[in-house]
Amino acid sequence: MRWVFLGLAILTALVIRAMGTRGTVSDRRPLMAFSDMDFQPRYNPQAAGPFFADGRAMRSPPAGTVPFGGADYASDAGSPRQNPDFLREDDAYYRGKQGNGWVTANPLRVDMDLLQRGQERYGIFCAPCHGATGTGNGVMVQYGMVGVASITDALHALMPDGQYFDVISNGKGRMMPYGSQIKVRDRWAIIAYLRALARSQNASLSDVPESIRGELKP
Numbered sequence: 001m002r003w004v005f006l007g008l009a010i011l012t013a014l015v016i017r018a019m020g021t022r023g024t025v026s027d028r029r030p031l032m033a034f035s036d037m038d039f040q041p042r043y044n045p046q047a048a049g050p051f052f053a054d055g056r057a058m059r060s061p062p063a064g065t066v067p068f069g070g071a072d073y074a075s076d077a078g079s080p081r082q083n084p085d086f087l088r089e090d091d092a093y094y095r096g097k098q099g100n101g102w103v104t105a106n107p108l109r110v111d112m113d114l115l116q117r118g119q120e121r122y123g124i125f126c127a128p129c130h131g132a133t134g135t136g137n138g139v140m141v142q143y144g145m146v147g148v149a150s151i152t153d154a155l156h157a158l159m160p161d162g163q164y165f166d167v168i169s170n171g172k173g174r175m176m177p178y179g180s181q182i183k184v185r186d187r188w189a190i191i192a193y194l195r196a197l198a199r200s201q202n203a204s205l206s207d208v209p210e211s212i213r214g215e216l217k218p
């Protein structure tokens with residue numbers, strides 16, 4: 001009986017010894033019948049190597065290297081894989097800022113296409129709160145949303161385009177940011193449309209070309 005106990009004790013000690021080393025790192029190769037090319041004469045990323053004088057196996061990219069690609073879904077380029085404007089260095093276009101001030105003029109060429117795009121995007125993203133005319137009486141107000149700003153009145157005519165861009169991108173006060181949902185180009189399109197909308201709210205007869213004044217209804 002004594003030998004059985006002793007055998008059991010030795011077996012337990014062996015099992016604990018074998019299991020106890022699990023998770024410990026060893027430099028030695030494990031014994032493998034088939035190595036399946038697991039071990040190759042190469043360097044791991046960011047590992048040390050004796051070949052170069054600085055002791056690094058990897059080389060750093062040459063100065064001025066620009067990353068090509070990168071998952072940048074909010075960009076204009078469309079495809080997340082091919083985005084030549086990955087770095088977004090253009091402060092005016094991507095942040096609405098010029099030095100310490102706001103961009104004062106829309107960086108895009110304002111034409112009918114841009115205005116129509118802006119009108120469509122405004123209807124989707126802004127009109128629910130700010131209303132079709134931008135006076136802050138959108139449908140959300142009927143559902144209890146309070147304090148929605150008018151954005152097409154005379155006061156906001158003084159607000160620079162870049163500041164509109166900033167509010168859309170980062171939100172303001174109780175307004176949520178829409179930077180992740182509205183592409184940069186579309187934000188500028190909305191701003192161009194807002195300018196037209198504000199003009200239409202505060203227009204006088206002299207703003208209408210003489211040739212079509214007759215079409216105006218009182």
Ligand code: HEC
Pocket residue numbers: 122125126127128129130140146147148149150151163164167168172173174175176178182190
């Ligand atoms: C969910 C409702 C909602 C939506 C959608 C919304 N806004 Fe707003 N917006 C607000 C509220 C509320 C404020 C007032 C924020 C405050 O001052 O606390 C505001 C404020 C603003 C201001 C600042 C006005 C000021 O006097 O500084 C601008 C500009 C603006 N919105 C533009 C937009 C544009 C452009 C869109 C569409 C891309 C948009 N908003 C979408 C609710 C909304």
